[in-house]
Amino acid sequence: MRSKTEYLEFNTKNKIEFILITHEIEKIIAKSEIKEGIILINPMHITTAVIVNDNESGLLSDFRRTLERLVPYNEKYSHNIGEDNAAAHIWRQFIGHQVVMAITNGKLDLGPWEQIFYCEFDGQRRKRVLVKIIGE
Ligand code: ZN
Numbered sequence: 001m002r003s004k005t006e007y008l009e010f011n012t013k014n015k016i017e018f019i020l021i022t023h024e025i026e027k028i029i030a031k032s033e034i035k036e037g038i039i040l041i042n043p044m045h046i047t048t049a050v051i052v053n054d055n056e057s058g059l060l061s062d063f064r065r066t067l068e069r070l071v072p073y074n075e076k077y078s079h080n081i082g083e084d085n086a087a088a089h090i091w092r093q094f095i096g097h098q099v100v101m102a103i104t105n106g107k108l109d110l111g112p113w114e115q116i117f118y119c120e121f122d123g124q125r126r127k128r129v130l131v132k133i134i135g136e
Helices: 022-032 057-070 086-095
Strands: 002-010 017-020 037-043 048-053 099-104 115-120 127-135
Touching: 002 022, 002 115, 017 057, 022 037, 022 115, 022 127, 037 048, 037 115, 048 086, 048 099, 048 127, 057 086, 086 115
Parallel strands: none
Antiparallel strands: 002 127, 017 115, 037 099, 037 127, 048 115
């Protein structure tokens, strides 16, 4: 068995962003030369997430609008003592915080509409995403 570990870095312009990262992940898989395996993509910060869904701008704004409706960003939260990011922590859990995908024949084995997104919910600071591949 072989493995490869890399880190993607982000420092978003806005507090909340959805960033398409499929191509970066495909590049890491190609570099790894692993043909059959599993890839874990884990945002290493507790106010961010990685999701797999449709790359359609209306849907991405629907995600944001739904999260804002369920967990308003500027409401009063117990966590927000010296911090203001309780909603971002909760959004990460609601949307699912990390993904594991398959590598088949040296390629990310995505469904027809599946794309990978980095979701930033408390941005404007440096963040990292762990990408770990195991396989052969
Ligand atoms: Zn916090």
